[in-house]
């Protein structure tokens with residue numbers, strides 16, 4: 001009988017498995033490619049670390065649980081700030097590793113598969129900037145290797161397929177000019193500090209080349225202003241790179257956004273969020289989805305309670321879905337209590353990683369008014385001690401200090417609150433003038 005996928009991995013069955021964070025996974029993958037020191041350090045939850053020490057090794061698995069590498073544990077080098085145990089050792093490939101998948105998987109070629117004599121290597125997560133391309137152009141006789149790094153980014157930017165496509169277009173341009181040129185995709189994290197240039201040197205050396213160093217830094221501020229629609233395109237970017245940047249972050253009229261309404265129960269989040277969503281749908285120039293707190297808790301977050309951990313999980317799920325909607329250019333309107341600043345901040349980061357905008361709307365209706373409304377009778381029950389961990393009574397609400405808009409619905413009508421939000425969106429160019437024509441179907 002032909003061996004099935006499961007029976008092909010007996011050597012990994014007796015040793016524990018663990019899926020580390022994305023950065024560590026990318027570091028492990030890079031090491032497997034033969035780049036740098038085969039020793040890596042892997043942060044693991046205590047229980048996994050204990051098993052790994054006892055067994056002498058741990059199978060590192062990817063997000064889907066597929067084995068990536070075996071770490072032969074050499075030493076325990078302490079704890080990380082978030083309470084994980086850091087083990088070091090040598091990583092070895094697992095014999096059963098699946099073929100790479102994902103966009104441009106064919107570009108994941110290791111150094112033995114790339115035949116270029118001492119290439120100039122352009123290594124990074126971003127589309128190639130003008131200063132770097134100039135440096136490449138200046139050294140005419142050399143072959144060129146574009147190394148697109150694929151892994152978690154410290155500084156948000158375009159997704160791998162767009163960066164790889166722009167590198168392929170540049171490759172074709174250089175080839176048309178008589179240069180030898182190839183593109184490879186290599187797994188590696190971006191740290192956002194000096195480790196990035198060390199890593200670039202190591203990757204370049206692994207492919208037998210040297211990393212290109214531009215004489216001047218790319219003007220990131222000018223690029224950002226152009227992306228935001230506040231300035232003309234900077235002169236120093238190749239056209240091929242512009243396309244990748246703009247696909248990541250469209251102009252406001254087509255750019256996704258997450259509107260997170262936060263506030264106490266009964267503050268008016270759902271009422272205003274619904275009114276805003278309905279009006280955007282009527283206007284018809286944007287795709288809009290409402291993720292209401294109560295509704296989400298009945299489906300996406302069914303079974304979760306109101307402990308801090310469960311609330312965080314709830315908000316992260318909402319954030320994940322909303323960030324996906326926004327990444328594809330939609331508007332996601334969310335109305336959970338979202339009482340914790342750190343969790344709101346994580347959602348902001350998820351959204352901004354996709355090139356979209358995160359807008360925080362604090363529905364700051366005072367507790368006394370929310371309690372007076374007590375639409376569902378929950379405050380009375382919370383005061384009577386029947387509902388533990390009730391926000392504003394026995395569980396904290398961390399007032400935002402980074403809100404884009406603050407609404408107190410004890411002082412304004414639903415319609416005024418709705419129009420204040422729509423005005424904000426219109427002024428920023430996200431909506432084509434909600435007051436024009438005011439066609440709301442009313443007689």
Ligand SMILES: Nc1ncnc2c1ncn2[C@@H]1O[C@H](COP(=O)(O)OS(=O)(=O)O)[C@@H](OP(=O)(O)O)[C@H]1O
Pocket residue numbers: 264265266270293294297306310311312314315335336337338339376378387388389390391395
């Ligand atoms: N302990 C406790 N604390 C706060 N709220 C409670 C609680 N138990 C039930 N409810 C009802 O659940 C709604 C809040 O759910 P959320 O998903 O918005 O909360 S959170 O963001 O996860 O904190 C909230 O609905 P809204 O009134 O729409 O905010 C309440 O009706």
Ligand SMILES: Nc1ncnc2c1ncn2[C@@H]1O[C@H](COP(=O)(O)OP(=O)(O)O)[C@@H](O)[C@H]1O
Pocket residue numbers: 263264265266267268269270271272335373375409410412413414417
């Ligand atoms: N100006 C206002 N804006 C929003 N809601 C208001 C306003 N005035 C009174 N309300 C009432 O307050 C309640 C708010 O409930 P809801 O929107 O479900 O709040 P939340 O989603 O924050 O719990 C509703 O019954 C709504 O009719």
